[in-house]
Amino acid sequence: MSEIEDLARGLHPDERIVMELISKGAADIEQIARDVTIPLSGATWAAYSLKDKGLVSVDEKVDVRYSLGTEGEKYLQLGFPEMRFISKIKGEISIDQMDLLDDERKFGIPWSLRRGWISVKSVRGERIVSLTDSGKYALRVGHPEVKLLERVKSGLSLSSADLDLLEKLKTRGDVIRERKRKSTLISLTDLGLKVLKESKGWATSVNVLSTDIIVSGKWKSVNVRPYNISVPTKVIYPGRLHPYQQIIDEVRSALVALGFEEIYSPPVEINFWNCDVLFMPSDHPARDIHDMFYLKKPRFGTISDKELLERVKETHENGWLTGSLGWGSWDPRLSLRCVLRSQTTSVSARYLSKVGPEQIPCKMFTIDRNYRPEKADSIHLPEFNQCEGIVAAPGVNLRHLMGYMRRIAEVFGVTETRFQPGYFPFTEPTVVGFLKHPKLGWVEAMPGGIFRPEVTLPLGIEVPVLAWGLGIDRLAMLALDIEDIRQLFSTELDWLRNIPFPTLRT
Numbered sequence: 001m002s003e004i005e006d007l008a009r010g011l012h013p014d015e016r017i018v019m020e021l022i023s024k025g026a027a028d029i030e031q032i033a034r035d036v037t038i039p040l041s042g043a044t045w046a047a048y049s050l051k052d053k054g055l056v057s058v059d060e061k062v063d064v065r066y067s068l069g070t071e072g073e074k075y076l077q078l079g080f081p082e083m084r085f086i087s088k089i090k091g092e093i094s095i096d097q098m099d100l101l102d103d104e105r106k107f108g109i110p111w112s113l114r115r116g117w118i119s120v121k122s123v124r125g126e127r128i129v130s131l132t133d134s135g136k137y138a139l140r141v142g143h144p145e146v147k148l149l150e151r152v153k154s155g156l157s158l159s160s161a162d163l164d165l166l167e168k169l170k171t172r173g174d175v176i177r178e179r180k181r182k183s184t185l186i187s188l189t190d191l192g193l194k195v196l197k198e199s200k201g202w203a204t205s206v207n208v209l210s211t212d213i214i215v216s217g218k219w220k221s222v223n224v225r226p227y228n229i230s231v232p233t234k235v236i237y238p239g240r241l242h243p244y245q246q247i248i249d250e251v252r253s254a255l256v257a258l259g260f261e262e263i264y265s266p267p268v269e270i271n272f273w274n275c276d277v278l279f280m281p282s283d284h285p286a287r288d289i290h291d292m293f294y295l296k297k298p299r300f301g302t303i304s305d306k307e308l309l310e311r312v313k314e315t316h317e318n319g320w321l322t323g324s325l326g327w328g329s330w331d332p333r334l335s336l337r338c339v340l341r342s343q344t345t346s347v348s349a350r351y352l353s354k355v356g357p358e359q360i361p362c363k364m365f366t367i368d369r370n371y372r373p374e375k376a377d378s379i380h381l382p383e384f385n386q387c388e389g390i391v392a393a394p395g396v397n398l399r400h401l402m403g404y405m406r407r408i409a410e411v412f413g414v415t416e417t418r419f420q421p422g423y424f425p426f427t428e429p430t431v432v433g434f435l436k437h438p439k440l441g442w443v444e445a446m447p448g449g450i451f452r453p454e455v456t457l458p459l460g461i462e463v464p465v466l467a468w469g470l471g472i473d474r475l476a477m478l479a480l481d482i483e484d485i486r487q488l489f490s491t492e493l494d495w496l497r498n499i500p501f502p503t504l505r506t
Helices: 003-009 012-021 027-034 040-052 072-079 079-086 102-115 132-139 146-154 158-169 188-199 211-216 243-257 271-276 307-318 345-352 397-410 473-481 485-489 493-498
Strands: 056-068 118-124 127-130 176-188 268-270 339-340 362-371 382-392 417-421 429-439 441-451 466-470
Touching: 003 188, 012 027, 012 040, 012 188, 027 040, 027 056, 027 072, 027 176, 027 271, 040 176, 040 493, 056 072, 056 146, 056 362, 056 485, 072 146, 079 102, 079 132, 102 118, 132 176, 132 466, 158 339, 158 485, 176 188, 211 493, 243 397, 243 473, 268 271, 271 307, 345 362, 345 382, 382 473, 397 417, 397 429, 397 466, 429 473, 441 473, 473 485
Parallel strands: none
Antiparallel strands: 056 176, 118 127, 268 339, 362 382, 382 466, 417 429, 429 441, 441 466
8 A cells, every 4th residue: 555545544534624625725724613513623633633644734823913902092082191291391390280180190200201301300399390302392293102003093004113112002001902813724735635636535434443334334335544553642640649648548547457446636725635634844845835836716725524634733733643743833724725736645645534444455546637836848847747646555565666666667668767765744765766768867757655654544544555646747758759748748730640659568
């Protein structure tokens, strides 16, 4: 089969229709779309597809039309504000004494100065204006751009000098309006004429062998258009979960599979649950306004469990029955202040306050937002997620805790972890786990410890309680191989579409 026959056989029905319409001369794509049943998008596709095959030539032209805007119509009727302004100057006169319209004062004065038509001097605090020789000449011959406005309104052809003036007028508000119309003329090439002539001998092309064509036997006579597997196709981006949300969901599923119960709690807390129940002293630096978000309204909350309130008070002041000396003081008013939760450990405290002896052993987790007035950088955000977890059971110890945290880190593909002693007012012993990021180095992400008796006994818990609050944002950075924590909350479509689905080792 020759090249011409091959091209004729491969014509799409829309391409053939377009070629037949322009067989007698060039035509505009929009006109072609109006003359046939093909939509404009289809006609445009056919034209450029034929161009790629060398069967048609495409000539794109942009037709620019100008018209007068609202201000242009006004200036043509009344004159430009600078001309009206200088026409009111008689000798030397104070600008303040002149009877000027708003546009004459706002635009006429500065444009007259810019054109060198006036000179202004200050006499005893007054601005005295007078015409220059250029201004007097302008009064005699008229404004140089009025005639241009007349030509634009009449639709007359414009010279290159006129177009230069138009560019200047376009900077003066709604004086000149510009409308561009793109036209695309297509015409057959010599090769296109030969292919069109050849295609007339072929039966109508079909793209799909339907059931009707096969059953009726028409497949014997129709021209089946060849399928070109090299034609680029449109990339389709199906809907998908945000990669960070997918990580959170997988971690949630893994913890549920390990027997943990998921708990929810509101982000607006009172200091009592956020700090006091956790044996954080009233004067602890972490309770300062620079480390927590305090609500302006409502400022205070309430505590319904008065017995728990009294036990926490006694623990802070003298240690209660815990064997501790306590902190020696406690601020009951501060404990009722409303805050944005600064740590999900408050969720653990609320949970333990409702656990009875018959529910031990128990395991709980929550994955939720916390809020601290942090300066945003590559590993800090004022709003961040934590994966909080506790295990309350007889005989659990620090080795169990480190095993849980290391197992969760392995889910994220972290192979290098290390722990060092830490301090929190509510845990003893306390450890802080660090993860090895390939670019950021060792990153703190796994704080945890065993709740002190000053926390558990007032809550009615008499067994050891393992607790951790993992920085799941930083763990996700490792899973997604990103260097900036802000990228986790990105809405950048290119990144969201092309990042591989994170695979956790659950």
